[in-house]
Amino acid sequence: MTTKPQLSRPRAAPSVRRVLDHVPPPGAWADLHQHRAQAGALPHVRTEPDGRLLAEVDRSGLRGRGGAGFPTSIKLRAVAKGRPQRIVVANGTEGEPASAKDKLLLANAPHLVIDGALVAAAAVGASEIFLCVDRTATTALEAVHRALAERAALEPPAVPIRVAATPPRYVAGEETALVNWLNGADARPTVVPPRPFERGVKGRPTLVDNVETLCHLALIARHGADWFRELGTADEPGTTLLTLSGAVKRPGIYEVPMGRALGRVLEDAGAPADAAVLAGGYFGTWLPTADVAGLALANGALRPLGASIGCGVVAVLPPGSCGIAETARVLGWLANETAGQCGPCVNGLGAVADTMAAVSTGRADRHDGQRLLRWAGQIEGRGACRLPDGAVRLLRSALGVFATDLDHHLGGHPCPAARHNRVLPLPHQREVMEWR
Secondary structure, three states: OEOOOOOEEEEEOOOOOOHHHHOOOOOOOOOHHHHHHHHOOOOOOOOOOOHHHHHHHHHHOOEOOOOOOOEHHHHHHHHHOOOOOEEEEEEEOOOOOOOOHHHHHHHHOHHHHHHHHHHHHHHHOEEEEEEEEEOOOHHHHHHHHHHHHHHHHHOOOOOOEEEEEEOOOOHHHOHHHHHHHHOOOOOOOOOOOOOOOOOOHHHOOEEEEEHHHHHHHHHHHHHOHHHHOOOEOOOOEOEEEEEEEEOOOOOEEEEEEOOOEHHHHHHHHOOOOOOOEEEOHHHOEEEOHHHHOOOEOOHHHHHHHOOOOOOOEEEEOOOOOOHHHHHHHHHHHHHHOOOOOOHHHHHHHHHHHHHHHHHHOOOOOOHHHHHHHHHHHHHOOOOOOOHHHHHHHHHHHHHHHOHHHHHHHHOOOOOOHHHHOOOOOEOOOOOOOOOO
């Protein structure tokens, strides 16, 4: 087992003064008075959809920071058009093992997260907020409860906020899985209508937004769209939080403007110049060494390579490690995280994971490379949720980026055992599924 890396103090370039400005040093606590002194008062929270706030979010160009990068204003407007008694769900589950940014925000800047949830509630006219945190993230849960207790005593929220301690499953943080769980069902995702904005928690129109997205929303409400657009690109404005780990001298949470060169970010973190990089987490894509230096950290720039910023994970593989073995480990974990509701996930990912494990140890034959590609095509787009598609994306990128190593493995000459040092973090694999 490999656990999450110990992360150093959050880092930001001197010119980047955004979300991480509101994260105090390790061990410190910013109470509500201190938070208000630094961040300023939160604009008045209304109980009906706030058209001016929606227009400002439109102009800001904010996109979700939880994975898909969907325009935030479109989600807000879809929920605001629904019937009354709308609900906001702040998604802080962060089931991605290589990511730590959301738990950092919940543990160290809970008041900013709560501000963002209240702004979202104002934008859509919500009457209730659920703040969802992985139940194993005890530090984050304690901080959120402490922050809400402070508010109850000093500044009661205009909209009631409930904390929900969620199951520690990879797929449990997907928005439909969260809605299902909050409704008392299993935390399993679905891809069929109705979507949460139509009928979500308690059958009401529901907005589900990642906690980093909500932090940006809280700052846009204070400083405006023009301020937000001062950093980033025209198409993808603002900053984003990245969790950098692996072969870097200074691992940690970094805040960078959208569009910054990936090579510059890696240089700041002390990464070697000749390393492969996993971008976007375990639903992400391996990037070959030759493409990394000049590549912009923007979804538009990454898309031609089949990649995205995703959940903000950048994991650097040491030159002496085996990318085939690392990918096999992750695929095995993803197969174990299946929601157990479709053949492509239960059978397809199981077969892919078993074959990759055989490849990584030199027990496969030449035909297994083509077999993996064929199975990838058969799995993609046929799952009951997007877990199979994410696993296939990771697999295909590994087979391409590590093609030379793959050829050696399939020829019965796997990488030496010394190269199988575990780099990518994985939690304990669960022998028994826990959904509730």
